């Protein structure tokens with residue numbers, strides 16, 4: 152019987168047997184012992200499952216990955232050292248030099264840079280598309296060497312909501328998988344695999360950890376994409392791997408091929424493993440994720456409604472508002488229509504007043520972070536995106552006056568009172 156999300160948050164991943172610790176143990180060991188040379192040889196040949204070195208796999212990490220996989224309704228999953236590592240692995244597991252992929256343009260700034268600059272240096276090309284464009288326009292970005300389609304369920308920081316079924320359809324009609332970054336919604340609010348996504352990834356640094364304690368990432372594979380049918384595109388998954396004695400991942404591992412390859416090749420060679428200590432902290436966060444996410448969203452809804460009714464505010468973007476262009480889509484895809492705890496808005500008076508407002512806040516702190524228990528604020532044009540001109544900002548979907556407000560778990564009346572007093576200190 153498949154359990155509900157609340158039960159999975161608390162219990163999935165670690166099921167102790169008789170006499171074993173009730174809470175997830177931290178296996179703080181780089182290495183694992185075997186009795187015979189043959190036992191070790193079988194591990195290296197991927198003939199038997201087992202741990203040998205924490206750069207590739209660690210039992211604590213695997214329990215937490217199994218929990219997130221269950222929450223996403225996936226087949227297998229893995230943890231990575233950061234969300235950036237998860238995005239990189241998800242793409243690099245499919246694309247090599249000379250390959251191409253398509254990505255929504257409204258994505259996290261770090262991911263944009265990874266795709267547009269760093270992957271380009273490795274000979275992997277990306278085409279960015281407007282995710283709200285019609286199918287024909289998005290289709291034009293595809294080429295014979297396109298290997299994947301990528302987007303965020305809710306884009307950070309512009310908060311556009313992805314029509315996942317539309318994107319899955321476009322990806323599949325081109326014979327490529329859809330990779331979705333589900334960081335902002337979390338599986339509590341949305342499970343992209345149910346709408347046709349093939350691979351889901353997260354920056355677990357955000358709501359999943361939820362307390363601003365540990366940087367981390369994860370990748371979950373649905374196991375639904377048929378690599379064999381498109382084998383001319385994915386030789387790395389279907390043809391013998393010379394670095395594993397000619398093992399072919401799809402033939403040997405079927406639905407587990409994608410994650411096995413990412414572990415056996417990419418983790419082995421690039422080593423972006425999450426520390427077991429951080430995986431333990433992540434697991435603590437996951438145990439209360441369903442409770443926290445709900446409260447983050449309730450608080451954000453009230454903050455958005457307050458801002459919407461305030462004459463000093465030029466615009467508010469939050470899909471929980473009925474007037475929002477994504478309201479219906481959010482209701483269709485997200486549990487009880489909940490999206491996330493992040494609200495964006497602009498003040499009348501633009502950039503200068505935005506800075507005055509931010510500096511006057513007392514409870515909300517200025518940090519380069521979102522989605523943790525403490526309310527925090529960022530002005531991308533002055534902070535994360537400050538190297539961009541206004542024109543470049545707009546092409547990345549970030550309005551120069553955009554304020555990103557990450558609503559925390561404090562009492563919502565206190566959060567609104569703080570906004571209210573800071574607005575009074577502006578010249579509006």
Ligand SMILES: *Cc1c(COP(=O)(O)O)cnc(C)c1O
Pocket residue numbers: 233234235236259261262303307332334335353354355356357366367368
């Ligand atoms: C923060 C973030 C990332 C990058 O994650 P890190 O854990 O900081 O490496 C990727 N995607 C989204 C949507 C994010 O918010």
